[in-house]
Amino acid sequence: MKKAILIILILLILGGAGFFGYQMIKVREEGRFLDGTTLNGENISGMTAEEAASTMTGPYEKTRVDIVEHGKTTLSLSLEEAGYRPDEEKTLEVTRGLLDYCLKSPGYVAKSFIAFLIGGSDYELPLETITDADTFREAVSLETLDEERHEGADAYMEFDKEAGKMVIHPEVYCTQISEEDLQKAVESAIAGAIENRALGDVITAEIPEDLYGAQPTVLADDPDMVRRCKAYNAYEGTSVTYLFGSEKEVLDLGTIWEWMDVSGNTAVISDERIRDYVAALAEKYNTRYIARTFKANSGKEISFSAGKVEYGYTILQDQECAQLKEDLQPGNQVEREPIYYSHNDWGNPMYYGRKGTDDLNGTYIEVSLTRQHMWFYINGKVEVESDVVTGDVAKKRETATGIFPLAYKKHPYTLVGGGPGDEYSVDVEYWMAFFEGQGLHDAPWKSRFGGNIYKTDGSRGCVNLPTDIAKKVYEKSKEGMAIVIYKE
Numbered sequence: 001m002k003k004a005i006l007i008i009l010i011l012l013i014l015g016g017a018g019f020f021g022y023q024m025i026k027v028r029e030e031g032r033f034l035d036g037t038t039l040n041g042e043n044i045s046g047m048t049a050e051e052a053a054s055t056m057t058g059p060y061e062k063t064r065v066d067i068v069e070h071g072k073t074t075l076s077l078s079l080e081e082a083g084y085r086p087d088e089e090k091t092l093e094v095t096r097g098l099l100d101y102c103l104k105s106p107g108y109v110a111k112s113f114i115a116f117l118i119g120g121s122d123y124e125l126p127l128e129t130i131t132d133a134d135t136f137r138e139a140v141s142l143e144t145l146d147e148e149r150h151e152g153a154d155a156y157m158e159f160d161k162e163a164g165k166m167v168i169h170p171e172v173y174c175t176q177i178s179e180e181d182l183q184k185a186v187e188s189a190i191a192g193a194i195e196n197r198a199l200g201d202v203i204t205a206e207i208p209e210d211l212y213g214a215q216p217t218v219l220a221d222d223p224d225m226v227r228r229c230k231a232y233n234a235y236e237g238t239s240v241t242y243l244f245g246s247e248k249e250v251l252d253l254g255t256i257w258e259w260m261d262v263s264g265n266t267a268v269i270s271d272e273r274i275r276d277y278v279a280a281l282a283e284k285y286n287t288r289y290i291a292r293t294f295k296a297n298s299g300k301e302i303s304f305s306a307g308k309v310e311y312g313y314t315i316l317q318d319q320e321c322a323q324l325k326e327d328l329q330p331g332n333q334v335e336r337e338p339i340y341y342s343h344n345d346w347g348n349p350m351y352y353g354r355k356g357t358d359d360l361n362g363t364y365i366e367v368s369l370t371r372q373h374m375w376f377y378i379n380g381k382v383e384v385e386s387d388v389v390t391g392d393v394a395k396k397r398e399t400a401t402g403i404f405p406l407a408y409k410k411h412p413y414t415l416v417g418g419g420p421g422d423e424y425s426v427d428v429e430y431w432m433a434f435f436e437g438q439g440l441h442d443a444p445w446k447s448r449f450g451g452n453i454y455k456t457d458g459s460r461g462c463v464n465l466p467t468d469i470a471k472k473v474y475e476k477s478k479e480g481m482a483i484v485i486y487k488e
Contacts, residue, residue, distance in 0.1 A: 030048075038122045039098065041122075044095075049092065049099045057088055061078075061079075064077065065190060077139060083139060147175055152213060152216050154171055154217060155219050169220070181211045189204070189206075235256065235328075236253060239332075240335075245355040245361060251328075274328075278320045278321050278324060285338070309403045310403065310405060311482045313350070313351050314340060350480065365482070367483070367485045369398070374463065376473055387451075389453050389457075389463075390458055390462075390464070391454065392454060393454060395458075399462070406478070407435075424460075434483045440465060441465065442464075
């Protein structure tokens, strides 16, 4: 049995030697590498030096470079486009040198025979690469990468007007990087692949995060921010719309979230911020006892000190704060005027109508003491006008100047007043009071109006009108309407 095995083994060796010998003769005669020969992992069996060189440079053409930033490929290009190509001449020198060594080396036959029996010969030799630095810099730059460059930013919360609620905007990762750092990182990845002979597929050049600028530290899933956002959104849809005539001021979550303190999962509106808001409303929209200018019919600007402005709006801030706090409950939607001081202690109205900060809104009675004339405007148009007679200057009974609300109207009415020895009682048809016993009324006892009559034969302070004019003013006017009286 042992003898038979020995015979078979000898025959195999002799057969292998014969086949190997035939291969060696063929290799030497045709100048080819022996079967089973690999160079740098590439099979070059039976190849000439030229064919082997072509095989060695082939992977360069198949290799692509992917530049990856934050997990996203921002540029993909071939090695050649990146400025890298094999040095074909030196590669051919290497394969020729290897083949020459194989054919001429005294120990090659024995070494190759042993390698042949165990599966072949593998050689590792350096191959040269030609790099075009200009091509690389042009191909790999901040301009050629498909990435918008921006600084990093923390996640943050804000009111989304369209959604009507608080939203959390995600963090933004910094993509700012120097071109030099970018190119060094890509060069390093390519050089490593060439050195490790990892060509033929894709070289992934992943840019290290530490090469970018400062990255966000607050992320969108931050538990504290998520908790506060949910607490604020309990007030989603809550609104108070203030009416100022046709103009509005809307107070909703977009403003009030900044007034809130969050404790646990509950948001509470600050009383102090409510007071500040109401004070700001008063600062903007209060008009009574506020110095102002008035554009007269003549085009002149007439100035009135604060004490001369009896007409207008005053927000009652304490009451408004209490009402606003009640209105600002989750889900409430309220539309109303602010709480005004609307009537004086005698029940007389303080104002009539407004449009935003304009509390006249084109409807008022204007009296020029200098020109002794009256104009009654309704919605910006003069509806009634007339000469008048005002307070007697010679007797120091001048009509008061200022802006006054029409306190009340009576038809007919008896004017009474005066001191001891100077009492009077006069019946008039149309009485429209505006300030401390003064008012507009008809004066049928006067045959003329206007001019300089008021200087020596004027009224006791009232604005005297022809009866037909007084009737029109009475019928068209309303209590609370502004009466503007001035000297030019």
